[in-house]
Amino acid sequence: MSAPLHFQSIAALSAKLAAGQLSSTELTQAILARTKAVEPRLHAFNSYDEADALAQAAASDARRNAGQSAGALEGIPVGLKDVIAVAGQPLTASSKMLANFVSPYDATVTQKLQHAGAILHGRLNCDEFAMGSSTENSAFGPTSNPWDLTRTPGGSSGGSAAALAGGAAVATLGSDTGGSIRQPAALCGLVGLKPTYGLISRYGLIAYASSLDQIGPFARTIEDAAIMLGAIAGHDPRDSTSFKTAIPDYRAELKTRRGPWKLGIPKEYFGAGLDPEVGAAVEKAIEFYRAQGCEIREVSLPHTQHCLDAYYIIATAEASSNLARYDGIRYGHRSSSAKNLLDVYQKSRAEGFGDEVKRRIILGTYVLSSGYYDAYYLRAQKVRTLIRQDFLNAYREVDALITPTSPIPAFKLGEKSADPLAMYLCDIYTIGVNLAGLPALSLPCGFTTSGLPIGLQLIGQPFREAALLATAFTYEQAHAWHTQFPSLS
Amino acid sequence: MTMSHSAALNIDRVAELARLALTPEEKALFSTQLSSILGHIEQLAKVDVTGIEPTAHAFPLNNVWAADLIEPGLPLSAALRNAPAQRDNMIVVPKVVD
Numbered sequence: 001m002s003a004p005l006h007f008q009s010i011a012a013l014s015a016k017l018a019a020g021q022l023s024s025t026e027l028t029q030a031i032l033a034r035t036k037a038v039e040p041r042l043h044a045f046n047s048y049d050e051a052d053a054l055a056q057a058a059a060s061d062a063r064r065n066a067g068q069s070a071g072a073l074e075g076i077p078v079g080l081k082d083v084i085a086v087a088g089q090p091l092t093a094s095s096k097m098l099a100n101f102v103s104p105y106d107a108t109v110t111q112k113l114q115h116a117g118a119i120l121h122g123r124l125n126c127d128e129f130a131m132g133s134s135t136e137n138s139a140f141g142p143t144s145n146p147w148d149l150t151r152t153p154g155g156s157s158g159g160s161a162a163a164l165a166g167g168a169a170v171a172t173l174g175s176d177t178g179g180s181i182r183q184p185a186a187l188c189g190l191v192g193l194k195p196t197y198g199l200i201s202r203y204g205l206i207a208y209a210s211s212l213d214q215i216g217p218f219a220r221t222i223e224d225a226a227i228m229l230g231a232i233a234g235h236d237p238r239d240s241t242s243f244k245t246a247i248p249d250y251r252a253e254l255k256t257r258r259g260p261w262k263l264g265i266p267k268e269y270f271g272a273g274l275d276p277e278v279g280a281a282v283e284k285a286i287e288f289y290r291a292q293g294c295e296i297r298e299v300s301l302p303h304t305q306h307c308l309d310a311y312y313i314i315a316t317a318e319a320s321s322n323l324a325r326y327d328g329i330r331y332g333h334r335s336s337s338a339k340n341l342l343d344v345y346q347k348s349r350a351e352g353f354g355d356e357v358k359r360r361i362i363l364g365t366y367v368l369s370s371g372y373y374d375a376y377y378l379r380a381q382k383v384r385t386l387i388r389q390d391f392l393n394a395y396r397e398v399d400a401l402i403t404p405t406s407p408i409p410a411f412k413l414g415e416k417s418a419d420p421l422a423m424y425l426c427d428i429y430t431i432g433v434n435l436a437g438l439p440a441l442s443l444p445c446g447f448t449t450s451g452l453p454i455g456l457q458l459i460g461q462p463f464r465e466a467a468l469l470a471t472a473f474t475y476e477q478a479h480a481w482h483t484q485f486p487s488l489s
Numbered sequence: 490m491t492m493s494h495s496a497a498l499n500i501d502r503v504a505e506l507a508r509l510a511l512t513p514e515e516k517a518l519f520s521t522q523l524s525s526i527l528g529h530i531e532q533l534a535k536v537d538v539t540g541i542e543p544t545a546h547a548f549p550l551n552n553v554w555a556a557d558l559i560e561p562g563l564p565l566s567a568a569l570r571n572a573p574a575q576r577d578n579m580i581v582v583p584k585v586v587d
Contacts (some may be wrong), residue, residue: 104567197547211546241546242555279522308528320507327508329582334573340583346510358509359519363526365507376530381543383536388544420522421529437547462548 004168006034007485010076010224013170017064017075024064024075027170028057028119031077035122035168041488043143044163046082046154047090048122053077056119063117071356072227072251074117079169081160082123083130084215085204086110089120093206094138095128097332107175107204108239109215109232116231121169125159128354129323129471130175130208132156133183133426136417137356142415145188146486147452151410154184154426157218161188164218165486171228172218172376177209178311179430181216181403182442186405188454189444189481191225191472192218196462197437198243201236209318211240212311212434221482224444225302229465248466257470260293264398268304269429275408281446281454282404288475289402297398301390306383307432313367314381314435319357320364326352359420388436395461400471403429405442405455429457439465443472444481453481498523 002008005027016022032050039045060075069075080086083093085103087110106114107205113120113285126138135143135158145153146166153162157174161184166450174181176194186210192345193216200215207213217228230250236242265286270279290296299428315375328334328348394401406426416423433440438459445456460468476482491566500516511519561564565578 044587101571104563104570198550209554237555241550243548243550302538306533309533312526312530313533324508328573330580331571331573338583340507341585344583345508349508349511350512353509355515358515359522360512361507361509362500362503362519363523366503366523369503370507378543379533379538380535381545382538383533383543384544385541386536386538388547421525424526435547452538 003485004167005030008170009220010073010170010227011221013076014074024060024119025054027075028053028077028121031121031169038146038166038168038488041144041149042146042162042166042168042169043141044125044166046092046123046125046140046157046159049089053119053121058119060119070115071115071117072231073113076170077121078113078120079119079122079124079128079160079163079172080110080120081174082158082171083126083206084109084173085174086120090208092123093129093141094126094140095352095354095357096139097326098331099139101331103451105204106482108201108236112203112232118231118326122163124157124163124172127156127158128357130156130177130180131319131356131360133179134411134416134421135159135355135423136413136446139354142413143409146488147189148410149488150412151452152187152413154187154406154410158184160218161185161192163188164188164190164220166488167485171224173215173232174218175205175213175317176216176434177212178434179427180193181218182430182440182455182457183406183426185218185442187410187453189220189453189484189486190220191441191443191482193215193225193229193441193465194433194439195229195233195465198241199233199245199439199463199465201234201239201242203236203238207322209315210322210412211222211318214313222469222476223254224250225441226254226469229439243463246462250466250469253466254473257467259471259474260295261399261471262295262297262397263289264297264299264394264401266301266304266394266403267298268301268403270404273407273425273428274404277448278404278407278409278454282402282456284354285445285456285475286402288478292474299394299397299401301394301432303383303386303390304432307387307435308428309372310380310383310387310435311427311431312363312424313376314384316360316364317368318364318366320361322355323361348374349424356420384435387432391432391436391438399461402460403457403460405429405457409448409452409454433459438462439468440473441468443476445475445479446481498527
């Protein structure tokens with residue numbers, strides 16, 4: 001028995017489109033119908049444009065009928081986190097500051113998705129300016145987890161995860177600065193990939209912390225993640241941090257790389273704070289790899305305990321600088337009560353930003369301010385060097401690392417929103433990867449007794465996404481977690 | 490170098506630097522929350538960073554050059570589309586000089 005259209009993979013739907021059993025218009029209509037049905041319960045979207053999606057689908061069908069379709073995503077509806085620019089569409093970063101902003105240009109990833117034939121569907125909810133771990137910091141209201149509507153989908157890319165898990169898109173894009181793709185993927189039972197820093201262009205991505213931000217896909221399967229990655233990866237002269245590196249055929253390499261691999265278990269990632277059910281599911285996954293003939297080795301990343309502190313200095317410092325552009329002058333919210341120029345800056349920012357953004361701007365401004373720069377920012381950058389060296393040392397012994405993605409499964413909406421530090425601790429297993437610039441993915445590895453998804457994190461070596469995906473594919477092929485879908489009740 | 494204790498975060502001064510008009514309630518709330526976050530962050534003072542170079546980017550790319558060519562930019566109408574106030578192809582702001 002096959003799943004309904006809205007729960008099928010890119011690979012399965014592409015085969016049907018290619019065989020003429022399905023048109024992009026029919027598929028897009030099915031996804032739009034599903035979106036309308038589930039959106040009142042999920043609030044995964046800030047907006048979507050039905051007429052625009054159907055026009056794109058008609059154009060895709062026309063290309064295919066004319067024999068011009070060649071793209072890996074031809075006719076496939078893909079959702080975008082509302083921090084990625086699409087010309088002529090709203091771009092809000094889930095902030096009042098940009099509530100009325102319409103993007104004047106496309107992000108590079110947007111152009112690449114269009115080039116691959118994708119149907120761009122919707123602006124997906126997130127924490128304001130991608131700052132948060134639950135999507136509760138959105139100025140437009142929180143998103144619910146399709147597996148339990150009283151719980152958060154995670155964050156900051158919670159809308160991207162909830163829309164896909166709920167069947168309102170076939171794949172989505174998010175952005176990951178400290179875990180914002182992998183943690184929601186884990187909490188919603190999806191594959192989420194944060195590529196190596198520099199593999200994906202950040203041009204047209206609203207900046208939060210530029211040395212950590214990276215765009216990446218959410219997908220139902222590893223194969224779909226490989227298809228999405230192949231569509232968006234590559235050097236872009238418009239992003240000076242974009243790397244010149246050959247882009248392999250990630251999808252084809254899934255089937256040619258078989259291991260066995262040497263896998264490292266970082267002992268620091270299995271300590272206090274790890275939910276016992278999450279820990280048990282990850283242990284079972286490790287046993288699976290051992291049974292496949294992989295060599296499992298305990299490794300140490302001794303500076304792990306300092307990742308959170310280094311991250312919250314570096315990320316907030318960069319955020320305070322990046323968000324200085326929202327001054328009420330050229331675009332964004334301008335206070336109507338401002339009397340002079342200083343007033344415009346101070347009141348527009350006070351009215352436009354929410355609490356978490358203000359907190360991070362304050363912290364970032366403080367750690368960069370005269371007299372504190374050396375003690376906080378410079379020291380954090382040095383600790384970042386040590387954190388990165390920890391990973392590179394581990395990769396002398398092993399090919400990849402296995403950890404939990406999130407220490408806990410999806411938590412209740414409102415449970416942590418009053419305590420910023422408790423919320424920050426959701427990211428303890430994911431932020432080291434951003435500081436070191438490494439690729440990592442989360443894939444489903446089980447459910448709790450109460451039916452909440454559990455995510456397994458695999459951390460790879462720089463620009464070796466093909467090996468990372470193949471390692472995950474081996475696990476996925478032998479398990480059926482990804483064939484279970486939420487009832488949205 | 491030892492880190493300063495979190496009481497050093499003068500919320501009025503930092504809000505002024507950040508150009509944020511905070512309410513008294515926000516100042517009180519953020520001071521309390523940030524002092525607990527800073528208490529955590531100050532554990533970095535324990536790390537020995539003697540002789541360690543800072544990392545600004547995980548994969549340092551230096552001297553990224555672009556050809557010095559004139560290329561089309563954003564058209565004026567597109568650049569002004571999101572301006573809060575505009576007149577005669579210019580952005581309107583409060584009077585700056587008396």
